[in-house]
Amino acid sequence: MKLSFRPFALLAGGHRQTLAGQFARARVTWNHPAQDIIVDAPGDVRILLRATWQAGPLSERPALLLIHGLEGCDRSGYMLSTGELAYRTGWHVLRMNMRGCGDALRICPLIYNAGVSTDLMAVLDWLASKVNTIAVGGFSLGANLTLLTLARHREAVPRAVVAAAAVSPPVDLAVAADTLSHLRNRIYQSYYVGKIKRAYRLRQKLRPEVYAPDREQASRTLREYDDAIVAPYGGYRDADDYYAKASSGPHLADLDRAVLLLAASDDPFIPRESILRWPLAPTVEVEITDTGGHMGFVGHTTAPGWFWAAERVMDFLQQTVPHP
Numbered sequence: 001m002k003l004s005f006r007p008f009a010l011l012a013g014g015h016r017q018t019l020a021g022q023f024a025r026a027r028v029t030w031n032h033p034a035q036d037i038i039v040d041a042p043g044d045v046r047i048l049l050r051a052t053w054q055a056g057p058l059s060e061r062p063a064l065l066l067i068h069g070l071e072g073c074d075r076s077g078y079m080l081s082t083g084e085l086a087y088r089t090g091w092h093v094l095r096m097n098m099r100g101c102g103d104a105l106r107i108c109p110l111i112y113n114a115g116v117s118t119d120l121m122a123v124l125d126w127l128a129s130k131v132n133t134i135a136v137g138g139f140s141l142g143a144n145l146t147l148l149t150l151a152r153h154r155e156a157v158p159r160a161v162v163a164a165a166a167v168s169p170p171v172d173l174a175v176a177a178d179t180l181s182h183l184r185n186r187i188y189q190s191y192y193v194g195k196i197k198r199a200y201r202l203r204q205k206l207r208p209e210v211y212a213p214d215r216e217q218a219s220r221t222l223r224e225y226d227d228a229i230v231a232p233y234g235g236y237r238d239a240d241d242y243y244a245k246a247s248s249g250p251h252l253a254d255l256d257r258a259v260l261l262l263a264a265s266d267d268p269f270i271p272r273e274s275i276l277r278w279p280l281a282p283t284v285e286v287e288i289t290d291t292g293g294h295m296g297f298v299g300h301t302t303a304p305g306w307f308w309a310a311e312r313v314m315d316f317l318q319q320t321v322p323h324p
């Protein structure tokens with residue numbers, strides 16, 4: 001029976017759920033041994049994984065690769081919550097840092113974006129050399145990257161990759177960026193833009209020969225930042241070109257693996273219609289809850305940090321992925 005989301009009393013509503021999710025998972029920690037693994041990707045990119053393996057031969061257990069959202073990292077609460085549930089049920093858990101995120105900044109201080117599918121492909125190829133069965137769990141920006149990669153490279157994706165779950169995916173990046181700029185979302189806009197501008201300054205200090213100083217200063221919105229920083233350094237003409245080429249929405253019909261796309265009707269930055277407008281492959285299951293906000297889903301669950309989406313993702317994967 002499919003799990004249903006029941007928010008805690010007084011926590012229904014997009015803003016309440018979004019903000020409650022941040023607070024509920026602030027103290028979630030990872031209490032299992034983790035191995036640092038560096039995977040080389042095209043363009044002199046180095047990706048940092050944090051891997052927690054089950055005992056015994058690696059090939060005997062499925063692996064769950066988790067990918068964070070904008071300015072997240074392997075320590076993000078939603079990553080830890082989902083990873084904990086997966087580990088409890090016998091999965092290997094690998095938490096991926098996008099290029100230059102978290103502790104990966106020290107090994108590869110480059111700027112990531114929603115379309116760096118070659119990075120994820122390098123990780124999938126490496127992981128497929130270690131295990132026989134892989135699922136991918138992406139969150140927010142990482143969810144878009146997951147969907148885009150599996151669709152764009154579907155002929156090259158290792159056969160070991162059998163399923164994926166995408167939570168709160170901005171499948172139409174232009175709509176998400178423009179919705180974030182609405183007055184009602186000013187607290188989120190200020191938070192995210194502040195973080196990415198600080199991150200740019202860190203990268204600029206580490207790689208001054210690559211990144212120009214003060215280029216980020218005039219950016220007040222996510223779109224302005226993408227136009228000034230992400231697009232030119234990511235090989236795109238401008239923000240519109242970046243959004244058009246890196247959005248996974250136009251590619252959802254090309255997916256050939258079992259996929260759960262989980263979102264909420266009251267997500268402050270991802271309008272429901274921006275997800276439902278795209279044709280879907282028959283392997284894709286879309287589930288949009290009445291409430292849940294953006295990466296909130298705070299409610300009755302067995303997952304740490306009250307992250308119901310983690311339980312729903314694992315329920316989907318347990319039913320979909322061959323598991324000894």
